[in-house]
Amino acid sequence: MVQLKNLYVPAGGGVSSAHLPRSLRSEEKRKKDAGDCLRSKSELQRTCSSVADEQLSVTTFRRDKLSRRNATPKQLRNPANCAPKLPPEVPNSRYVYGITPCTYAMELQQDVAALQQLVAQPQQLMLAGTLQRARALGGQLLQRESPRGRRGLFRRGSSLRKKPKKPPLKARSAPAALQLLGDDADRSPQAAATRFHQAAQSCAELATTFAKTSKFVFHVASVRRMHADLHAVGRQLALVAALVDAAELQPSGGTSWAQQLQDDRGQEEAQLGARAAKNALPFARDMRPHEPMEALTLLKYEIDFFKAENSARHVATMKKVFFSVVRSSNGRVAKIPDWYIPPNAVHYNRTPMRGSVGTAHRGVRVEWKPAERTQPAREGGQRQPERVVVKRLFIHADAIEMFRQEVELWFSLDHPSILKLYGASHCSRPALLVLEDAENGPLVNYLHYHRQLHADKRRWLKETDLRVYQSLQHALWSLLLQAANGLKYLHTEKKLVHSNLKSDNILVTADGSVKLTDFGLGMLALQNQAIEEVCFRELGWRAPNCQRESRFRRPSFQDDIYSFGLCVLDVLVPELSSISKKENSPPCEPKHVGDEGFDPLATNVLSRIKNDTHKDLVRGMCQKKPEDRWSLNIVIERMEEMCTAASREQECSIQ
Structure with missing residues (x-):
């Protein structure tokens, strides 16, 4: 059977009078006498073949029936004259007698497929657990959007058998995740699908942002930031599950998703510490010429500014790796500049905008150094993400000092007609500039x-x-x-x-x-x-x-x-x-x-x-x-x- 949600058609043929309700058979016979059939075999076969692979919603044929009943004899001789009008801007193959594509369900399928393609590295336990939870939640959302049980042509059903009434649901308190929403917030399935789309996009962006964690040194320097970003994604997934009243995706053992994420972080830190203790090979091996300096800057940034937010064991691991890279690469890191922003502190879209100096990308800044937290604390002492523009520049290695000088000049400027420079990453490749977002453009x-x-x-x-x-x-x-x-x-x-x-x-x-x-x-x-x-x-x-x-x-x-x-x-x-x-x-x-x-x-x-x-x-x-x-x-x-x-x-x- 080929199922079009409310209409069932035999896979091997067209529609006969046996497949129609009794009230519609007499109507069909009257119209056959007038030389007009409700549907021809060839027309319905073409319809089924063009829309069988898409999730479509089928409306009833009452509009078609009324239009034919009120049609003139001239229109009855030409059935095309009384057919419903199709939207001119949409191809006719996508619209058949009121059939419209269910766009948000199709986007949901695309998001789940995109999550299936994201693969975490074996040592990325936190990312692997979050991706598994997101895929499971996406599967539940798809099941809710799957076709319903068999029904007739009319919405109230063609069967005369009455269904037993369901007992009234007991009143229960809203989930904790829903308490974060206001009373006027949209809680429809479409809103849940939109939030799931945002969570899937966040997972893809994090996979790109932390792509360098496949290398040991960058992984050691990024554990804290990765945990914070994945915790934000976990809150989004919990809110989606609460909106659709999906089963709470709890890990084995009855622990919450937040506790499981914290446990995964502990396991990651233990594995990194064990590998650092062996110290069998230099940690700077297989690095590009600019990467040792970038890794040293990230490690020093974590040790100097976020020591309290890392465990004592992981701080010891970072120090050991830091001095090992210094010895093996002959590198030296001076004091971290006030304007330094690590690349993983900004999340931005990789699609570039118009610009001559490098490429410009819209994004958000998600992290500030503790000394910069001058605004009132919100949600655990963290500032809210701020919209920024990220410029990526490819410059020669011998021009890094020139870049530093230009950044220091710009960072010191303070005028209402000068675009604010929040900071930069001078040792990464490409180099990054984090700027104020001028939303209205040139x-x-x-x-x-x-x-x-x-x-x-x-x-x-x-x-x-x-x-x-x-x-x-x-x-x-x-x-x-x-x-x-x-x-x-x-x-x-x-x-x-x-x-x-x-x-x-x-x-x-x-x-x-x-x-x-x-x-x-x-x-x-x-x-x-x-x-x-x-x-x-x-x-x-x-x-x-x-x-x-x-x-x-x-x-x-x-x-x-x-x-x-x-x-x-x-x-x-x-x-x-x-x-x-x-x-x-x-x-x-x-x-x-x-x-x-x-x-x-x-x-x-x-x-x-x-x-x-x-x-x-x-x-x-x-x-x-x-x-x-x-x-x-x-x-x-x-x-x-x-x-x-x-x-x-x-x-x-x-x-």
Whole structure:
């Protein structure tokens, strides 16, 4: 039998009148007389073959029956005219008389299949136990979504036999896991499947984050952090089990899952300690050139800052391994920098976002050093995870010291228009930068989105974030003025050249503040592009004198003015914007902002700026000779004047 949830069809043939309820046989006979059959054999066979492999929900045929009953004689001669309409955006093969795919059940199958593919190393006892528990819970969820017992075409069933009533359930207290949810929280099976999907994703991310634990030294340094992350996954699984009222997945012996996880940690530490006591081979064997320093930094980080959260036995193991690696690799670890963040302290999606300096990834920071816990304690003294952006850079080994210097400069900056650097991992490969998350993206994209909203007055009043400004142009110059003040802070107070200024590096946070980012990383960006063998496409944002000279020459303060002028032009002229580039554009059209060889002073470019004051600003900032360019103080004065003038206007469109 091929089962379509509520409809049973013989596997070897079509539907006959014997398979239909008695009330439907007379209806079928009447329609056969009219030349219209309820279903043809070939049609139903095609239907069954196309949907038999998917979990589909079948609605009743009442809608079909009513549509045929009310059909005209002309429609009855052509059965296709009275068939139910199918959604135009969905292929017809997925929709057959009201059959729709059960998406969340299919996603549940995919999550369980993904968990089956995750394999823990033999020494990873904690990870193996958590994966086993997640697979068992996923199996229970799949059983709940399996097809029900045999029923008729109608929802109330075709059988006249009454089922005995079930005794009322006794009132019981909610599981401890459900007490963490609010009264208005969604507790449906779909919500449980969503939370299970999040737990499965967490397992996959942890398997990637702790991939280096296959090597002994990294495993020793990661036991505490792995236990904390797996404990968080265990809480997610317990909540899913409570939502669907699944059987509590307790280990053998009646212990709780948390106690079993703690026991697995003890066994892991015992095995690692026994192997460290033998010391048959150097622990730094089979390591890449950069890995001994990374392992030593992780071990020292654990010993110095998290000694109290590790057992005395494991602390002794870490110290023994630390000195063994120092002797075998001739390595030396100085004091851990204040800005150091280990790679396993951030969880991030490996899918990269747009960026020139390495690759950018959204994620969360899950750990802080004890000295950084300045906020009120929550849930056992730990801070809540914080959304961050992680940048991965591939740099040469001899550039690590340069990277440290740039990170120390950035970490010391404190200005409302400078993107905050939370920390970095300098000895890992790739090197990591952990940054504040500017959720609204680049300023040019942010203003382009609000231009589109401004064209629709209803959407503008409902969705815009710029209500605090008098007009759209007032918002433009106010936001650019924030960027100019951030650049002034770098030039005057820190004597730091941005050297990588472009539209993608002027970002907007969730509260509408403008932040400069990626300053001082221009030379590291060149090295990153060279290592990854990708063409460096950022020369179009540099001043002409920087393009004629060596690529590795650090720009000057006046060169930052030129790059900032291109950013201003990028938002003033939407048709030449860097985000509106078209492939295979005609040669007669001017190049876009940021293209190599783009001339901001060309006649066909300046003619697109209708306001003479705006045109003078771009002309003064983008002079080819550095000595002819305006100073940053003059630029800020002109922007303040434009901002004041725009605030007096009620409505003004950006030209």
